[in-house]
Amino acid sequence: MPFTTSSFLPRLTELLPQLSLPTACALAAFSLVCYKTIGRWRRSSPYKHISGPKASSKLGYLLDLHNPEGLDWHFQMTEKHGHVAKLDGGLMGPEALYVTDPAALHAILVKDHDMFRESTEFAGLFGVIHHGDGLASVYGDEHKKQRKLVDPIFTTTRISRLTPLFYNVTRQLQASLNADLADKPQGHEIDILDRLVRTTLELIAQGGLGHTFNSFDHNSQEFMDFHWAITSVLPIGSQLFLFLPYLQSWRRMEPVWLRRFLAQAVTYLPWSAPREFKKACDTMHPVYQKLLDEKKELYEGGGMSALEESATGGKDLMTILFKSNWEAAKDERMPDDVVVANMGYVSRYRPISARADQSSPPPPSPPLPARHRSVVHGAQETTSGALSRFISLLALKPELQARLRDELRAARENKGGDEEDFDFHELNNLPLLDAVCRETLRLFTPVTFVWRQTIEDTVVPLQYPIRDEATGKVTNELLITKGTAVYLGLAAANRSTAIWGADAGEFRPERWMGKAGHDLASATAEGKGTRLPGLYSNMMTFLGGPRGCPGMRFAVHEIKLVLAVLLQSYSFERSAQDIDWKLYITLTPYAEGDTSGPKVPVKVTMLEKH
Numbered sequence: 222m223p224f225t226t227s228s229f230l231p232r233l234t235e236l237l238p239q240l241s242l243p244t245a246c247a248l249a250a251f252s253l254v255c256y257k258t259i260g261r262w263r264r265s266s267p268y269k270h271i272s273g274p275k276a277s278s279k280l281g282y283l284l285d286l287h288n289p290e291g292l293d294w295h296f297q298m299t300e301k302h303g304h305v306a307k308l309d310g311g312l313m314g315p316e317a318l319y320v321t322d323p324a325a326l327h328a329i330l331v332k333d334h335d336m337f338r339e340s341t342e343f344a345g346l347f348g349v350i351h352h353g354d355g356l357a358s359v360y361g362d363e364h365k366k367q368r369k370l371v372d373p374i375f376t377t378t379r380i381s382r383l384t385p386l387f388y389n390v391t392r393q394l395q396a397s398l399n400a401d402l403a404d405k406p407q408g409h410e411i412d413i414l415d416r417l418v419r420t421t422l423e424l425i426a427q428g429g430l431g432h433t434f435n436s437f438d439h440n441s442q443e444f445m446d447f448h449w450a451i452t453s454v455l456p457i458g459s460q461l462f463l464f465l466p467y468l469q470s471w472r473r474m475e476p477v478w479l480r481r482f483l484a485q486a487v488t489y490l491p492w493s494a495p496r497e498f499k500k501a502c503d504t505m506h507p508v509y510q511k512l513l514d515e516k517k518e519l520y521e522g523g524g525m526s527a528l529e530e531s532a533t534g535g536k537d538l539m540t541i542l543f544k545s546n547w548e549a550a551k552d553e554r555m556p557d558d559v560v561v562a563n564m565g566y567v568s569r570y571r572p573i574s575a576r577a578d579q580s581s582p583p584p585p586s587p588p589l590p591a592r593h594r595s596v597v598h599g600a601q602e603t604t605s606g607a608l609s610r611f612i613s614l615l616a617l618k619p620e621l622q623a624r625l626r627d628e629l630r631a632a633r634e635n636k637g638g639d640e641e642d643f644d645f646h647e648l649n650n651l652p653l654l655d656a657v658c659r660e661t662l663r664l665f666t667p668v669t670f671v672w673r674q675t676i677e678d679t680v681v682p683l684q685y686p687i688r689d690e691a692t693g694k695v696t697n698e699l700l701i702t703k704g705t706a707v708y709l710g711l712a713a714a715n716r717s718t719a720i721w722g723a724d725a726g727e728f729r730p731e732r733w734m735g736k737a738g739h740d741l742a743s744a745t746a747e748g749k750g751t752r753l754p755g756l757y758s759n760m761m762t763f764l765g766g767p768r769g770c771p772g773m774r775f776a777v778h779e780i781k782l783v784l785a786v787l788l789q790s791y792s793f794e795r796s797a798q799d800i801d802w803k804l805y806i807t808l809t810p811y812a813e814g815d816t817s818g819p820k821v822p823v824k825v826t827m828l829e830k831h
């Protein structure tokens with residue numbers, strides 16, 4: 222018999238006589254509370270008129286939302302259920318909403334963003350990881366104040382100045398690939414994910430922090446330790462989900478000795494997760510603190526010119542942040558612990574691969590309640606994941622690789638020489654590379670969805686009206702009641718046929734080319750009505766509004782530059798195994814049939830100089 226609340230209660234009454242009195246009373250009380258609570262959720266649903274997917278189990282939508290194999294559930298949401306769908310909470314909690322409607326997204330992310338907050342669990346988790354209140358842990362005016370200092374470090378000019386640093390690192394990637402390919406036959410198979418993880422860590426270390434982890438040196442202990450910490454901290458943190466609701470209040474707890482005592486006490490539990498979590502945080506924090514102290518010492522000794530003499534010429538993002546913070550008015554300045562927390566956050570990348578040099582990979586995280594996991598997921602996807610997606614896609618399309626190579630060759634010839642390095646603007650003026658970049662980031666959005674929760678009842682407008690199946694009534698606004706979990710479907714919005722046309726699910730870089738492509742990329746949400754409020758060509762990939770990704774230019778420049786170098790030197794072919802992208806905390810690639818850890822095997826051939 223299927224399990225229903227109405228079949229469960231009679232069965233329970235049959236069982237009661239066989240149980241001891243206290244157990245029976247406890248069970249009966251528990252059942253009554255559950256029954257009443259579920260009944261209340263169902264009766265009081267403000268979303269009766271909205272349709273949505275049926276949860277695949279009585280436990281409600283959470284398992285579907287986080288199903289590692291469930292990417293299609295997200296991709297199909299809007300096509301099957303419209304731009305606002307209701308998610309059934311089942312026994313686990315109240316209903317939630319899944320939103321991809323452009324006007325509603327604009328209200329949630331831009332106009333009424335203060336009404337739609339990220340979770341305190343997320344704020345607490347990142348506050349602990351980074352030992353302070355960085356961007357991820359603050360709201361409202363404090364968030365605004367920090368963004369005012371952080372945003373200027375990501376301007377086009379600042380990012381374009383990082384180009385030589387980016388080339389230095391990418392040449393190390395090239396040297397490492399060349400060493401692997403030397404004396405090997407054409408089409409030698411390489412796990413490109415491992416190389417791209419090293420590349421992106423080194424790019425953010427040098428470009429973001431002004432530091433090197435010597436990531437391409439297979440004996441670098443600092444790389445191995447930091448890489449272990451940064452790859453493990455979120456998966457391990459997600460195992461601590463029972464503690465997450467208390468982390469934010471623990472961080473503020475007085476007296477301090479009690480706070481420290483509790484932190485120490487959990488490490489004595491017969492459970493390795495708290496110890497490992499602490500170890501990962503304690504591995505990363507001293508690196509950031511040391512870098513800040515070094516910059517401070519240099520600045521105090523010799524001012525900005527001393528910083529400019531450092532290895533990065535003072536161009537790394539943290540030196541710029543440090544300087545502008547130092548020069549800001551006293552009441553606008555961030556304290557040191559906040560700068561350190563933002564170093565962690567800004568430099569946070571989301572490595573996809575397992576710990577390449579460690580004996581065992583961090584365990585895949587169990588499904589977390591959405592409020593923990595989705596915001597963690599939504600915070601930032603790695604450029605290493607995005608880059609391996611590009612390479613695995615190009616490996617399937619030799620003719621597209623050839624066209625991209627032709628474009629790069631023509632651009633080189635235009636420059637009048639053999640110079641392979643392009644500056645920021647030259648890279649941006651390559652229409653096919655740009656189109657491939659946009660189309661891949663549209664169709665394979667690294668962050669599938671993000672999570673918000675209403676702090677007050679709020680009415681949002683709808684671009685695509687909702688039709689009540691029962692009454693036929695059509696509404697073009699939606700009341701989202703206080704406390705509702707709202708999932709913003711970034712991938713689903715990027716694939717909506719109503720927004721992008723009938724071929725929305727196809728990989729068609731040409732849509733971004735020519736006049737039509739230019740119009741598509743530059744249309745504004747206000748101007749065109751149906752456009753999404755995203756930062757990047759109105760796509761939702763990097764989100765939009767005050768919490769949109771400040772690292773967008775960094776990421777796109779990095780992706781284009783690494784691709785340009787790789788395409789000029791190598792050709793890529795698919796390996797015998799397909800790549801299966803699973804929805805863990807981030808989208809994680811596995812080689813089909815290989816469960817040993819994330820991998821992207823591709824056949825690589827070194828090209829003759831041409």
Ligand code: HEM
Nearest residue numbers: 356567599600601602607667668671763764768770772776
């Ligand atoms: C392809 C690569 C990337 C993607 C797809 C991406 C996407 C996102 C998304 C969707 C968010 C919003 C999360 C939320 O509100 O729940 C975000 C936030 C953020 N990202 Fe990125 N990101 C990428 C790369 C980067 C890079 C390279 C950096 C730094 C150099 C960066 C720094 C940040 C920061 C600091 C925030 C927090 C902003 C805030 O809370 O105000 N991201 N990113």
